[in-house]
Each structure stands twice: as structure tokens, then as C-alpha cells.
Amino acid sequence: MDNSYESLSDFVKHFYIPSYVLSPDSDAPALTIAPPESPVLVFVNSKSGGQLGGELLLTYKSLLNEKQVFDLGVETPDKVLHRIYLNLERLKEDDLARHIRDKLKIIVAGGDGTAGWLLGVVCDLKLSHPPPVATVPLGTGNNLPFAFGWGKKNPGTDTASVELFLDQVLKAKEMKIDNWHIVMRMKTPKEGPCDPLAPLELPHSLHAFHRVSSTDELNMEGYHTFRGGFWNYFSLGMDAQVSYAFHSERKLHPEKFKNQLVNQSTYVKLGCTQGWFCASLFHPASRNIAQLAKVKIANKNGQWQDLDIPHSIRSIVCLNLPSFSGGLNPWGTPNPRKQRDRDLTPPFVDDGYIEVVGFRNAWHGLVLLAPNGHGTRLAQANRIRFEFRKGAADHTFMRMDGEPWKQPLPMDDETVMVELSHLGQVNMLATHDCRSRSMYDPSTPRHQDSAEEYDDNEDDSVTEGEEFRKFGAADTFKIPDEVDISHLS
Template sequence: MESPSSSATRVTARSSMMDSFRGCSLSGIRIDKEDLKKKLLMPTYIRFAMRDSIRLKDPTAGDSRLPGSHDLVAVPSEENGGEDAVAPEMPMVVFINPKSGGRHGPMLKERLQLLMGEEQVFDLLDVKPHEFVQYGLGCLEHLAELGDKCAKECRQKIRVMVAGGDGTVGWVLGCLSELQKQGREPVPPVGVIPLGTGNDLSRSFGWGGSFPFAWKSAIKKTLYRATTGPICRLDSWNILIQMPDGTVLEPPHSLKLAEECTLDEGLEIQGQLPEKRTCYEGVFYNYFSIGMDAQVAYGFHHLRNEKPYLAQGPISNKLVYSGYSCTQGWFFTPCTSDPSLRGLRNILRIHVKKVNCSEWEQIPVPSSVRAIVALNLHNYGSGRNPWGNLKPDYLEKRGFVEAHADDGLLEIFGLKQGWHASFVMVELISAKHIAQAAAIRLEVRGGEWKNAYMQMDGEPWKQPMDEEFSTLVEIKRVPYQSPMISGD
């Protein structure tokens, strides 16, 4: 766990409207376009080498751009490389998801290409993050091995901005984390241009909660801040789901079929475990939840896919989401009426490992709780802080510690009926505190329930349940942290 001396680099949550605008602007400072280019723009031969490597899916494809090659573009010598080539102060690339939030991506892409070069701006419909990691960064590493000092310096200093929502940011972070597994460090730090609906990752690291109205001028200031912002750390969490073989699951993009299915042994299982099992694995950065909130998110997700005209922007998304949630029984159906709408206590057992403890401990599920959330950031549901800013005496009484995004702990809280959730989301009250945990094990069993609903970082799915066999969900911290650029 990080020492108190690093606390100055931690970024706390902000949810006010003024913070949203401040997240994308620097009042009173005029950013010159040409000066910004000098800070960001890599030499032409490096940009073209990276472009060729990504297009051809070959990290050595950029060799033809080196000095002396007959294919070299005719530009000044310092742009072509060699002894005169100079790396920019803070080389940067940007990923844009044109489908995020209010669909600002195409306009933003054009603006960014004017500011920092076409080759350093990637549309996620054309270039996937793992392609950039494997071939783009691979190209810089290859050129560095050939003795190119400029390429080596660009690789060491490069930063990444992501224009999109939380799901897009998580996608890029997940691909960049592969560098640590492969021993290809350093991992480029990531900043955010908020284009999504919730933008909780963006809020948590000081980049604001919405895309600014005066975006043409604000984007220059955002890029400038990204060159100077300090580096913070973000925990990431691995989730492993074990279910009976033959279970038909439509997993979100964040879950992949796992080759191995190794869970901690020694925990008593209330149901039975099948001989043959199927496992899915994924990583989340903000939250995992199970229950009614995930059910509402799942229904809204499919409604938006069926009727895309409803997704006209963050504000319309939130209005439609709020209206849809009222149709799902969270507000108007008692917990004891329909089996599909009862409290989670009917289907769920929770075990956790608490801070500085290696033993599993069972945590009772409150009978009134209909959604349980394991939260990593301060922000949840478009900038709300359901865990709350707890007083020191309460923390001590409950055995909790102050929550941070890099403390190796998840905050577990419960939401009751929709009325309770509504008061929590407007921060009139805090959620029902359940535990803080360094690891979590959930056992989900069927009975009268046929499906449970789960989600992580805004990606919901329907989890089929078996009457005889248990489904297990295990959450553990990934042993390394993702570097994030602070926008504060």
C-alpha cells in the first residue's frame, strides 16, 4: 500500500457543473497552436514509420522511413531523423471513439488532426488500442534498438489521451497494461477527453464530467494540460466468473472466455459445483455491481441499441435512463412480491478478504438490499459519491479506512428500492455500507430465480443461474497499477 507521502498526487472526485467546464479549460491562458505542436508533434519520419507499422501490422515496417532509405519522404533533415532529429517535449497520441456520448468524435478528430498531425490521432473504428500497443509502440521500440535516439526518447515520454466514455478509457487501459505483462515498460500514462454519458473516470482524475460547449478552444488547453499534468495511479481489478458448462452467456466486450479457471480453495460452497465448468475473465477500473441497477442498465442498453435515435447525447441518455428505470419495478414493486424482484439475499452469499488479512470472511447480505456495488473510484453514476465522505470516528468504528483509487481496496455498498437509490444519487444520504475488501467472492445460486444481472464499468449482462449448481464470481486486485495523467 502506498505511503502517505504520495497522497498529494491522489485526485479526489468532483461532481459540480463548474468542475465539468474547468476540467477542459485553463482560464486566462492563451495556448498558441504552433507552440502546442512543438510540444506534441513527433518528427515526420517517426509518425510515418508508426503509421506504416500499424497499417501493415508489422513493427519493422517503418524501417524504410529511416535516413538513407530510398523510400524516405522528402522533408528537412531534422525531420528525417539521424543526429539532428529531436523528440518533442511530450509526444502524444489520441484515441477517439466516434460513438461515445453525444457523437462529437468526428468533429473532434478533425480538430485534433490539425493540432497534432493525422498520424497521431486514431479513430477506434480504424485502429484498435492493441494494434497501437503491438505495432505502433513496437515500431518505436524497434527503431530504438537500431540506435535511433529520437525514437527511443519518444517511446520513453509518450502520453495517451482517450476521447470517449468510461468503457473506452477502460479498453485502452486494458490494452496498455499488456506492456507490463510483456516487460515492455514504461507504460504510457493516460488522460481523458470526456465524451461519454457518465465519465466517472474522467471526473475522478480532474478532466471534468462533460464535453465543453466551447470545445474548439478548450481542446488546445486540454492537450496542454495533458503535457504538464502529474502522474497518478489507478488500481485495476480482475474478475473471474465460473459457471456450469453449457451456460449460454452473451458476455460484454470486457469479459473474455478464460482458458484456466483457478479460484481460491477452502471456501464452503452452499450449492454444488459441476464437474465441467466454463469461466470468463475481465478487468474493471471503476465498479462491479449485481442486482437491480444492472438489470435496469441491461434493459436500457438493449433499448438504445434497438432505438439508436434515443442516444442523442448525455442529457437525453440520462432522461431516457431515468424514465426506463421507473418501468422496471425498482420503485413501485415491494421486495417480497415477485421472486424476480426480491432482495439479493435470496440468491447471494458474499465472502471478502479485508485489509491486511489473508483469510476469507463471510459478510451478511442485508435483506432489504436489491443492488450491491463494489466501487474503486469516488465517482459512480455520473459523478455521485454513494460511499460518502465518512468521518474519522465512523471509519474507526466500522474498521474502514479513507477510500482512494490506489489503496488496493474496494468499497462495497448496497442500494435498496429505487427511492433509496434516488436519495443516494442526489447525495442526500449515503448508501448502505457493507464492507471494504481487498478481494471478494460471490456465490450466486438459482432456486426460483432464472437470471441475475451484473455489470462492470457500464457494461451489463444477463447471468443465467442454475437451480442445482452455484455460479462463483471472484474479484482480486491486479498486481500492477495503471498510470493516469491528473487534469487538476
């Protein structure tokens, strides 16, 4: 309640928003409220992190005005933000409300899918003052929070932990990151549906992958068209298949997925049972990317060209941020020779280009844990297109910002196409030592200096089996701390 404002600590007052700013049904308080330095709206997925989401929700409500803290299981963020910004427009002559609108920040606690949901809503509202977003790592992979310095382990939910996070938000810097749009189109199938099959119900946002309506400008007569958006990555192939198996298992047995460490151990187990570690034996060659689809990219001059995909590549990742699969960086930092010879750059998050990386199997992925390890660098592009070969497979697996789905493919159609393209930017909050880099930040040179740790001089097209040599030769290689190998029976 607003009359509790006087009892708040000076620190908490930096983030406090009075109720009348949030809702037209509340009256302005009689007491004077100092303009908050960092007013926040807090969105918590109470179902994330086992019981942690619910506990975190209660802690934020006990610290702040409970009306500025929202449970995503009760009310969707698009409705909340639409209501609040309508009220801010009504109060545009109010000095405090105008200050809060200009300084507003958003905190979202959940997995990568939840964070993407909020980012999508902020983009869709097309606000004149879009608030930057800070992400609390409450999922399994937590790639988005890790990329911007917020960590990857589930946080504490006590008052001290929440105040520590709020202090980081107060000191954080703003960074713009690229938005990416995905469109998939195919002829209307003669029989059977081809809608995406997701193990979990996806958030109701324009950016969740879904079929467009008949009135959408992307709709074409005689075709099924799907669209979506992402900020971290889009992947196609076997890694998405393992993720799909994990989410399907969690949906069937939610009681087994209450702990981040157990979740990550289960993920590794499923990688084994799905054949990801022995892909050459258990994964049909017809599902390898080169056999499944022709890949084209728009080069830096905007012209389309074929992208050569090695026949052993079973998974392809289109990466916007330097964090994938729990904080690994598949692109790495190309050394100066590769930057020059292949026109490659470090992975900036706001340069309008996406990094395209290939993997053969899970052993190839483990190379990322070696010093300066990276996947097979295929290209950097601002548009990429997958043209699926007729009859190559009746389905494939796709994943976008932590949300996987099984995608049926019509066997008699040679026009199935997926295209990724750049679509604007969104504001993020980041700690000052985060791993994400901006090409416009004066402290981040456009070309890396000699102090930068580059990858080795080996060619990107490492032969099948070469990953085993690199895996064994890495002095500092270790299973990630988050995975308890005693669970891997």
C-alpha cells in the same frame, strides 16, 4: 505530414510525434524536431457522443500529425500500440524516439467502456514504460473522466476546446490506480448456454467479460469459466438491470441517443419503468442480493469471512473510484468514529482495497445527492466472492465500468461463483484538483483532518423508508443539472 512541423504553433509542438516514430514505413525528417514535452497518442471512439466523436477526431487530426490520431472504429488499440512499440524498440538508439517513448501519454475519447478498453490493452502489453492515460468525457455517465478531474459533460470539439484540454494534459499529474480482476465459474450446464448476454458487442480485450479458452490457465474441466477486468466498478442487481435496458434500447433506436442530456433523461425514465423507484412492489424478493447469493470477503488479514447483507439490498456496487452513476460518491467519507470502530478509510484509489456498497432502490441512491450522503457501507476488501444459491434465479444482471450484461444462471448448479481480486495497477493522468485520492500522496493524509466534510453520525443500516426522510430533509437536494425534468413524462 512531417514537413508541416515548421508551421505548427509552439504550443502544439509540445505534443507532436513525427511519423517515422510511429511507423517503420516512414523516413526520418530532414529538419530538426525539438523533443516534445508531452507527446500524445490520441484514440477517439467516433461513435461516442452522437456526432461529437467524429468531430473531435477531425479536430485532433487537423492540429497534430494525423498519424498519431486513431479512430477506434477503424483500428483497435492493441494493434496500434503493438505496432508503435515494436517500432520504438527498433529505434531504441534514436535519441528523439527514446525521449518520446519515455514521455509518451495517451488520450482516449469515449465512454467509460472505451476508456476501460484502452486501460486493459495498456495492461495486457506489459510495457516497461506504460504510458499514463487521460480520458475525454464522451459517454453518458463519464465516471472515469470525472474521477480524475476531466469533467463529466461532453466537451467542445472546436480547436480552442481541444487546445484547452491539451494544456490540461501538459500540466496533469500521474496517479496509479488499482486494477481488479473478475472470475466467474459454473459447472457446464446440462442444457442451454450460460454465456453472458450483452446488449452491445464488447471490445475485444482480455478485460472485457468473456469465456476463457480451453488453453487458459483458469480453465477447469467440466466447468465454464469467464474472466474480465475493471478499474471503476462492478455492480450486481437492479442498477445493472436498468443499465441493460438502457443499452438495449439504444441498440434498437440509436437515432434517439444523439445527445447526452436526452440520454440521461431516458436513463431516469427506464429506472421508473423497470421499477427501480418502487422496487419493493415490482422487484421480486428472490432477486434481492441476500436471497440470490452468499457474499464473502477477504479481510485485511487475508482471511475469508461471511459478509452480512441486509435483506432489503437489491443492488451491490464494488467501487474502486469515487465516481459512480454520473459522478456520485456512494462511499463518502466515514467520520472518525466509524473509521475507528469499523476499521474504515476514505476511498483511496491505490490502496489495494475495494469499497462494497449496497442500495435498496433508486430513492436510496438519491440520498447521494444530499450533503455527505452515501449508500449502505458494507465492507472494504481486497477480495470478494459471490456464491449463488442453487435455484435462486435463472438469471441476474451485472455491470462492469459502464458495460452491462444479462447473466444466465443454471438452476441445478450450487457451484456458481464470482470472485473479484486485486491485480496490479495502471497509470492515469489527473488534474491537480481531482476528487480521486492516493494514499501515497503527501498532500492527502492517510487519516482525514478536522476540516474534512464527513457524513453524519447515522448508522449505515438505514431502515426501509428512511431514505425518503433524508431525501426530503436535504436543503441542497436537486435533480442533477444534466437531467431535464420536462422529458420525464
